[in-house]
Structures are given as C-alpha cells and as structure tokens.
Amino acid sequence: MDVYSPPVSPALYSQLAVVLLAIGVVFSGKFFVYEVSQSKSRRSITQELYLAATASVFLGIGIFFLALTVGIPV
Amino acid sequence: MWRNSGVWAVLAVVLAVGAVGTGASLVNEDVTRTINAQTHLTNVEAKVTVKNTGSAAVHAYQVSDANIDGVLAFVSAKFEDSDDELPVRDGAVQVNIAAGKSVNLVITQVYTHAQKPFPTEIHQKDDQLVKFTGNLYFASEYPTTTQKTSVVVPGRLESFTKSKPYSNKGQELSYGPYTDVKANAHKDLSVHFESYTPFLTVTKLVREVTVSHWGYASISEDITIVHSGAKLVGEFSRLDLQRDPRAGRTALRSFTTRLPAAASGVNYRDVIGNISTSNLREEEDAVIVEIQPRFPLFGGWKTQYSLAYDVPSGEILSTEGSTYVMSTRFVGHVFDNQVVDEAEVRVVLPEGAADVQVNTPFPVDEQSEDVKVTYFDTTGRSVIVLKKANLVEEHMQDFTVSYTMPAGSTVREPLMAVAFFFALFVVAIVLNRVSLSIAPDVQADKKKQ
Secondary structure: EEEOOOOOOOOHHHHHHHHHHHHHHHHHHHHHHHHHOOOOHHOHHHHHHHHHHHHHHHHHHHHHHHHHHHOOOO | OOOHHHHHHHHHHHHHHHHHHHHOOEEEEEEEEEEEEEOOOOOOOOOOOOOEEEOHHHHHHHOOOOOOOOEEEEEEEEEOOOOOOOEOOEEEEEEOOOOOEEEEEEEOOOOOOOEEEEOEEEEEOOOOOOEEEEEEOOOOOOOOOEEEEEEEEOOOOOEEEOOOOEEEOEEEEEEEEEEOOOOOOOOEEEEEEEOOOEEEEEEEEEEEEEEEOOEEEEEEEEEEEEEEEEEEEOOOOHHHHHOOHHHHHOEEEEEEEEEEEEOOEEEEEOOOOOOOOOEEOOOOHHEEEEOOOOOOOOOOOOOEEEEEEEEHHHHEEEEEOOOEEEEEEOOOOOOOOEEEEEEEEEEEOOOOOOEEEEEEOOOOEEEEEEEEEEOOOOOEEEEEEEEEEEEHHHHHHHHEEEEEOOOHHHHHHHHHHHHHHHHHHHHHHHHHHOOOOOOOOOOHHHHHH
C-alpha cells in the first residue's frame, strides 16, 4: 500500500484557479463579442462551438479549483 | 414420569460437570488491586497470579465487571513482564495456561459513571463530594487465595468502608490482606470523598470524515458536553466566580483538545456562529485547540459545539491499484480522560466507491449505510455509519474502510463543471438564433426578393 497522493498538488490550487478562470473569462468574452457583432446569417456554428468549448473547459476546471481552494468538499 | 426425572438427573450432572470443567480449575493465588479514582474515570488495575490447578490446559481467563458499580468501558490485559496486549474477547482474556502452571497477569479496567455526586445538588460555594461503591474483594469467578486492595482518591476522604485489616494514609486507603476468598464473593465497598476533577461527559459525538481524492479530507465533530458533577442549585453569581476561588472550584472554564499534527483550517463554532474564545497552537506532534465554551460550565449545565478541520488526503488514505484504504481514529481527542456516552462515526466516501469493507479494532454496536448528496454529486456519496456507546480514551484507535474506485473517476467532478458551462454556452447560441419578434424581418424579406 502506498500513501495516496492527489493528481494535482494542493499547493497549486489557488494559482490554477486564478490562471484558468482568467483564460476562461477571455474566451467567454470573445464568444459573446462574436455573438453580438455578427449578424445571424453570417455566424458560423463551428466558430461558435469552438469558442464555447474552449471557454467552458477553462471556466469549468477553474471553478473546480476555486471550490477546492476555498474548501468546498469535492 | 420416571423417564422424565431421569432426563433431569442426567442434565443436572452434565451441568455440574460443565461448571467444574469451565471454571473451577483456575485459582487466583495472589491479587494486588489498585482502584484509582483521581479522575472522574475509575481505573481498576489488578495484578493477578493465576494458577491452573486442574489437569487440562485453560485458554481463557474470565474477567468480572463487578469490581466497581458503574459502566465498564474498557478492559485490557497483559503479562506482567511484557508490554504486549493480550486479546480480550467477550470479557475473557485469551491466554493459555497449561495444567499446573501459573501466569502473572495485569488486568486494567476503566469504569465510567461510577463516581456519583453525593449530595447530588450543591450551591456555588459548596464542596463537591462524590461516592463510589463496589466490591471490597477482587471480583472473580475463581477463588482467591490472598489479596490486597488500595484506593487512591484526589481529595479529602469523607467516609469509607472500615473492614479490618485496613489502613488510611492521607488520600490513600489500603485493604487486606484478605485470605481464602470464595469465588464470586461480594462485600460492599463504599468510598466517599471530595473531588474537583473536571466531571465532564460527552453525551453525544458525531464525527464525520469526508474522504476526498482531491487534496484534503475534512473531519468535523459535533459535540454535546455536560458537566456531570453535582448539580448547581440556588443562585449563580458571576461576581463570586470572578473573585472567590471557592465559588469556581466545580466550574469548568476551558479544556484542551489535541488534533492531528497535519490539521489545518480549524474552526470552532456552535449554532449561533463562530466562538472566538479559543486559542490554537501548533506543536511538533499535534495541533492544540484551547477550547473555552461561551460560559463556564457548572454541574448539570451543558453546551454544544462543532469543531472541524482538514487533513491532507495522503494522511488518511493509502492506495494500491484501484483499491483505497482509509484509516483514521474512531473518535478523536476531546479532552483528557474523556468519556463519550454515545458516538456516531460517519465516513463519507467519494462518489462511485464500491466494495466497501469496514474493519474496526473493537466491536461496534451498530453499522449502517446512508447517502449524502453535496457539491459536484449526481447520485450521492455512500456514507458508512458506525455507532458505539460508552467510549473512553483507550478507544482512540484507528479503524479502516477500504473501497474500490474505477480509474479516472477522480476527473468526473471537473468534467461536470465543464459540461455545465458548455450547456450554458449552447443555450446562448440557440437563443441567439431564435427570432421571437412578431414584426416582419424586413432585411430578410428584401434578400429573398
């Protein structure tokens, strides 16, 4: 039996939360700018999904590490 | 009819032979018993020389719980010249004694709620007197050849059983030697004395260990404590408590709780919020919380609080492949010489844990399962609930819960957060394409033309 070590070192949780959330906010900003600046007919669904996926990966993991930093039991 | 009485006669003979065969071959040759009542727990330590006078080997020595009138919380036994504990099962020490041989055993018993306040109600400035009763002889189902008993109390002796030969020196009493005491013999022993040791009882303790594969396991303890000394009657004067040392002798103002050295994020609160009257100090082998309840506790007064902290996952969790073993104390330290009347230990396992196996160092009263749904959960986490009554410091032993988790299930929680955000974006995309306007879309119409 080995001592369990978590997949990511707990010392990095707060930095990870800040960095990932910052990147996530930038991508979601780009997504919403794209949504409002292009008219309905000229919007590309692939471009929209690409921005949405990137933003949600960063925001999701960022929020998860934020929860860990503040001590919400996960 | 004759046939029936014949059956009874055979049965009587079988029973008689059985009785001889089980117990009569052991003899306590010499017993030195010390009853220690210096704390609110009553400890009985008996050094016993046991001789097997029968013709067959004996594998168990039965320990009686009737030395003191109280609740027997813990029994341990060892050889006098060794530190290794002997196993004790159902009140019997598992020890092999060959025919004609003798062994020296040291048997330690811890009795709770044996010292009863007498008088049961006192005023703030009165002396607190307590009394315990028990057996003047070493309680045993085997005959005892010679025996001595000494009693140690923490304060002035008010009265005690005077059974010759005895002697009294200050706060110490000795009885005996008494010779040739029959099996199961009983003679009342009663000692009445002054005691200001903290009479503090944890009436209910709920310990919840939340196991996480992400860094920290959180442990929380909900504790209800009561001052189990003589009840305070008459008026309570805060002024007397401040300036007259006699008026605060029975009061409990603070106590010390020791947490594991790796504990962090400690918080101490009750139903109305954080209690700021506490100090935290880190020592080499423990984190020490000096707990000061909101008010000093007098006899019969009670309070309730919760103490929570985190420990790194690696501290309580070990792994091999997809099997994980959680190992932590059954109850933590609350205060020195603690008594826990009722303990409930809840182990919250990560979602998806399967093949759960529980292993406790002593039998528990009740084991059940529960489900708890918290953050980042779908179907809820399985909770192992263990209940046991009447625990003392000796029960602060590790127990283990082992379970299996499929590989990669630790990333399910962050993926859930990702999926949640993605769903929000998809909703935004869809809503932005739906036109809810009832006016005709002039631009689109023009294009078509």
